[in-house]
Amino acid sequence: MFPALGSAEAGSTIQLRGRCRIASLASVVGPMEGRGPLGEFFDLVTEDDLLGQSSWEKAEREMLLQSIRIACQKADLTPDDAQMLLAGDLLNQLITSGYAARSLDVPYLGLYSACATFVESLFLGAVLVEGGFCERVICATSSHHNTAERQYRLPTEFAAQRPPEAQWTVTGAAAFLLCDGGPTQAADEVQARVMAATMGRVVDYSVSDTYDLGSAMAPAAADTLIRHLSNTGQDPEDFDLILTGDLGKLGSRLTRQLIQKSRGIKLSRGNCWDAGRLIYSSEQKVQAGGSGCACQPVTFAGYIWKMAKELDLQQVLLLGTGALHSPVACQQGESIPAVAHAVELHFAGVQAGEKPSIT
Amino acid sequence: MFPALGSAEAGSTIQLRGRCRIASLASVVGPMEGRGPLGEFFDLVTEDDLLGQSSWEKAEREMLLQSIRIACQKADLTPDDAQMLLAGDLLNQLITSGYAARSLDVPYLGLYSACATFVESLFLGAVLVEGGFCERVICATSSHHNTAERQYRLPTEFAAQRPPEAQWTVTGAAAFLLCDGGPTQAADEVQARVMAATMGRVVDYSVSDTYDLGSAMAPAAADTLIRHLSNTGQDPEDFDLILTGDLGKLGSRLTRQLIQKSRGIKLSRGNCWDAGRLIYSSEQKVQAGGSGCACQPVTFAGYIWKMAKELDLQQVLLLGTGALHSPVACQQGESIPAVAHAVELHFAGVQAGEKPSIT
Numbered sequence: 001m002f003p004a005l006g007s008a009e010a011g012s013t014i015q016l017r018g019r020c021r022i023a024s025l026a027s028v029v030g031p032m033e034g035r036g037p038l039g040e041f042f043d044l045v046t047e048d049d050l051l052g053q054s055s056w057e058k059a060e061r062e063m064l065l066q067s068i069r070i071a072c073q074k075a076d077l078t079p080d081d082a083q084m085l086l087a088g089d090l091l092n093q094l095i096t097s098g099y100a101a102r103s104l105d106v107p108y109l110g111l112y113s114a115c116a117t118f119v120e121s122l123f124l125g126a127v128l129v130e131g132g133f134c135e136r137v138i139c140a141t142s143s144h145h146n147t148a149e150r151q152y153r154l155p156t157e158f159a160a161q162r163p164p165e166a167q168w169t170v171t172g173a174a175a176f177l178l179c180d181g182g183p184t185q186a187a188d189e190v191q192a193r194v195m196a197a198t199m200g201r202v203v204d205y206s207v208s209d210t211y212d213l214g215s216a217m218a219p220a221a222a223d224t225l226i227r228h229l230s231n232t233g234q235d236p237e238d239f240d241l242i243l244t245g246d247l248g249k250l251g252s253r254l255t256r257q258l259i260q261k262s263r264g265i266k267l268s269r270g271n272c273w274d275a276g277r278l279i280y281s282s283e284q285k286v287q288a289g290g291s292g293c294a295c296q297p298v299t300f301a302g303y304i305w306k307m308a309k310e311l312d313l314q315q316v317l318l319l320g321t322g323a324l325h326s327p328v329a330c331q332q333g334e335s336i337p338a339v340a341h342a343v344e345l346h347f348a349g350v351q352a353g354e355k356p357s358i359t
Numbered sequence: 360m361f362p363a364l365g366s367a368e369a370g371s372t373i374q375l376r377g378r379c380r381i382a383s384l385a386s387v388v389g390p391m392e393g394r395g396p397l398g399e400f401f402d403l404v405t406e407d408d409l410l411g412q413s414s415w416e417k418a419e420r421e422m423l424l425q426s427i428r429i430a431c432q433k434a435d436l437t438p439d440d441a442q443m444l445l446a447g448d449l450l451n452q453l454i455t456s457g458y459a460a461r462s463l464d465v466p467y468l469g470l471y472s473a474c475a476t477f478v479e480s481l482f483l484g485a486v487l488v489e490g491g492f493c494e495r496v497i498c499a500t501s502s503h504h505n506t507a508e509r510q511y512r513l514p515t516e517f518a519a520q521r522p523p524e525a526q527w528t529v530t531g532a533a534a535f536l537l538c539d540g541g542p543t544q545a546a547d548e549v550q551a552r553v554m555a556a557t558m559g560r561v562v563d564y565s566v567s568d569t570y571d572l573g574s575a576m577a578p579a580a581a582d583t584l585i586r587h588l589s590n591t592g593q594d595p596e597d598f599d600l601i602l603t604g605d606l607g608k609l610g611s612r613l614t615r616q617l618i619q620k621s622r623g624i625k626l627s628r629g630n631c632w633d634a635g636r637l638i639y640s641s642e643q644k645v646q647a648g649g650s651g652c653a654c655q656p657v658t659f660a661g662y663i664w665k666m667a668k669e670l671d672l673q674q675v676l677l678l679g680t681g682a683l684h685s686p687v688a689c690q691q692g693e694s695i696p697a698v699a700h701a702v703e704l705h706f707a708g709v710q711a712g713e714k715p716s717i718t
């Protein structure tokens with residue numbers, strides 16, 4: 001009934017030559033994420049979830065803009081120095097991204113793969129840089145717990161009880177500045193280059209519970225991960241870290257089971273982490289963990305990037321997972337299709353004195 | 360108050376080398392579009408706007424799938440022979456594209472620039488092919504009058520009176536298959552290659568009437584067109600055709616005025632057409648003309664492509680125009696931002712005996 005996971009015919013892995021470098025990253029989160037275990041690693045923790053705006057939608061837009069400005073500042077640039085802004089979010093018509101782009105003088109391309117949008121933007125940004133089409137590209141995504149809940153499920157004021165499989169949409173935004181060119185001046189500075197990417201096909205295992213997006217996304221995550229490993233001839237152990245986006249507790253467990261049962265591949269908890277499980281503590285009552293377009297990129301831009309030396313990261317796979325959940329389609333009796341995109345990053349400068357070896 | 364139109368700082372024009380060729384195109388439309396002046400040029404005119412489905416949303420999905428299948432059939436391929444599907448539509452979470460992609464074994468990237476989504480997909484598809492990342496890419500977009508009206512304004516069953524500036528969302532879908540490589544076997548076959556692209560920044564002139572999207576889009580259209588002409592050192596007369604997406608009567612007039620007043624550039628009606636004004640006849644009571652993600656691509660894939668020899672088209676600019684209109688944002692007092700993307704195509708084989716000169 002369901003298509004075989006990881007069939008190699010379903011699109012190949014795209015190899016890049018590492019011309020595209022992550023020049024800088026920024027993470028902005030709300031107060032709840034600031035109180036979580038990764039709180040100290042974020043560039044900006046806002047005092048409240050409104051940021052002085054008249055609506056949560058406007059607050060989310062402000063967060064996205066702040067993350068873009070911080071990422072550019074870190075590289076001594078302004079947003080207008082980029083040739084392209086690739087952005088997306090969870091709100092209908094991508095209003096966070098569209099209205100944020102209005103404040104910038106940068107060509108804007110809207111992208112949508114739900115919570116896998118960040119990895120989609122990283123792939124397309126790398127393609128634009130690697131192919132010589134752009135020198136600098138900004139990739140940016142955001143999500144906000146209160147804007148997402150009222151659009152996808154119930155307004156937060158309604159205070160509906162959340163089942164244990166529900167995930168908590170991260171309030172936050174992240175921006176990555178991608179640049180063309182060689183190593184930065186300081187050889188001991190952490191650097192990362194995009195070396196390969198496997199984009200996901202849409203997989204649907206007939207999950208229709210709009211609270212249980214982890215289960216909806218697990219087959220897509222397994223499919224793309226198997227394809228990436230098989231296409232590149234690698235094992236999970238070849239990666240210092242496989243960071244999934246927001247599978248949460250249940251989705252992570254299902255993904256492990258699907259990969260083991262269908263291909264006999266065992267994922268270790270030592271190098272396979274889920275951003276949705278890292279960002280909140282168990283005391284924060286977020287049920288199965290975090291989710292949202294911001295979950296994976298703020299975790300990466302905050303904790304992972306800043307701890308790259310301590311974690312001795314040389315090779316990292318970012319596996320973004322998105323539930324293409326539509327309230328209208330679900331009301332019409334449809335199930336929730338999902339997609340997962342993978343981008344492989346190679347780090348340099350994580351060991352003291354090491355020279356960047358990727359050219 | 361408003362930013363200057365066409366400022367060159369706002370992102371450059373990206374030059375391509377013509378490695379990306381449009382290998383085949385397909386257009387599928389509903390009965391009303393079939394009765395319009397371009398009816399005979401479409402590949403498929405459906406009998407009704409439900410296509411035997413239980414909802415208009417499912418019918419739109421079916422149209423998108425049919426257009427993808429027809430485009431691939433014309434090139435003696437199946438959709439699974441492509442390495443990437445770039446698709447988008449007007450519905451929240453891009454459900455037409457997401458659910459259509461579920462039926463295909465092709466990696467899927469969701470894109471959204473409202474009615475400029477088609478040109479966004481053509482640009483990114485060309486970049487993937489030109490950069491050597493993919494051999495074959497499918498670009499596909501769709502819209503449906505009844506699904507769009509009930510999401511953005513009022514259900515069609517409500518039979519609200521439409522003001523004269525309103526536009527009629529085209530029911531249809533179009534798919535383009537982009538391929539890497541040299542000229543096709545037959546030198547007298549019409550061929551087109553992507554040679555340059557100018558992506559749009561988001562422009563907002565404070566239009567907030569959700570029926571008057573032509574006025575909202577006109578400044579964005581003017582901005583991108585001026586930038587493309589200025590960056591490439593061309594005049595409007597250098598193009599055999601400038602095809603705008605769906606400005607309609609009012610938006611087309613405003614765009615002409617904005618370009619003339621701000622830059623003294625005069626657009627001629629002889630080579631500057633709007634797909635929204637071509638697709639319906641004045642008897643069809645569509646007020647200011649057609650609109651929607653399908654409007655420009657079905658007009659191009661149907662009429663323009665099939666008449667390329669008769670029209671002697673050598674150089675064509677596709678200027679997609681999108682109103683990033685959100686009902687929620689407008690209810691919160693926001694205006695409607697817009698974006699316009701331009702892709703320049705060079706044709707070969709339009710004159711009998713001519714050899715393709717683009718290599």
